[in-house]
Amino acid sequence: DTEVTQTPKHLVMGMTNKKSLKCEQHMGHRAMYWYKQKAKKPPELMFVYSYEKLSINESVPSRFSPECPNSSLLNLHLHALQPEDSALYLCASSQGQTNEKLFFGSGTQLSVL
Amino acid sequence: SQQGEEDPQALSIQEGENATMNCSYKTSINNLQWYRQNSGRGLVHLILIRSNEREKHSGRLRVTLDTSKKSSSLLITASRAADTASYFCAPGRYGQNFVFGPGTRLSVLP
Numbered sequence: 001d002t003e004v005t006q007t008p009k010h011l012v013m014g015m016t017n018k019k020s021l022k023c024e025q026h027m028g029h030r031a032m033y034w035y036k037q038k039a040k041k042p043p044e045l046m047f048v049y050s051y052e053k054l055s056i057n058e059s060v061p062s063r064f065s066p067e068c069p070n071s072s073l074l075n076l077h078l079h080a081l082q083p084e085d086s087a088l089y090l091c092a093s094s095q096g097q098t099n100e101k102l103f104f105g106s107g108t109q110l111s112v113l
Numbered sequence: 114s115q116q117g118e119e120d121p122q123a124l125s126i127q128e129g130e131n132a133t134m135n136c137s138y139k140t141s142i143n144n145l146q147w148y149r150q151n152s153g154r155g156l157v158h159l160i161l162i163r164s165n166e167r168e169k170h171s172g173r174l175r176v177t178l179d180t181s182k183k184s185s186s187l188l189i190t191a192s193r194a195a196d197t198a199s200y201f202c203a204p205g206r207y208g209q210n211f212v213f214g215p216g217t218r219l220s221v222l223p
Binding site: 004006033041042043044045048056088090092098099100101102103104105106107109 | 144
């Protein structure tokens with residue numbers, strides 16, 4: 001199984017809602033990532049978990065809260081988002097080292113109304 | 114973090130033609146990877162070339178790496194409409210996460 005599965009594929013939420021994005025991999029990878037991608041722009045790194053510990057937080061606002069319950073799962077909890085947070089959210093994983101091959105999920109297209 | 118810069122930013126070719134895109138980076142690397150992204154989808158890893166390699170092939174893909182010039186190129190031969198996508202290079206260095214550059218948007222016209 002070489003897949004990274006993200007759910008949901010699409011999400012529409014209001015600015016007062018709380019929602020979560022989920023990501024799962026069963027490749028035994030020990031590093032997992034969240035990226036944010038606006039239309040026609042490259043993916044921007046948000047968070048990195050290494051061995052289930054948060055190792056990188058790229059100055060992301062606190063309305064985004066990552067969680068890594070175990071080595072296969074990665075969540076991104078969303079609360080009080082702004083319309084400018086509308087984007088494609090991508091999850092990725094890699095075996096361990098930070099410069100290794102990344103496996104990406106298909107993403108969650110988020111719209112904040 | 115280490116960022117690559119792809120060039121050109123957009124490229125249109127006819128089906129069957131070859132497509133070449135380039136990547137430049139600023140500091141020393143351990144490897145360089147190329148990724149493809151179809152519109153609205155996740156990135157797909159295409160090929161990894163290590164810093165001690167000069168050329169690598171995978172199917173219709175040919176990647177070169179010139180560490181003295183800090184540059185790489187990706188050649189797609191006999192392009193198909195399905196190759197229409199954005200292509201990103203990712204210079205890799207131990208201990209550093211990838212920073213993706215603007216990418217090259219390739220359009221292959223039937």
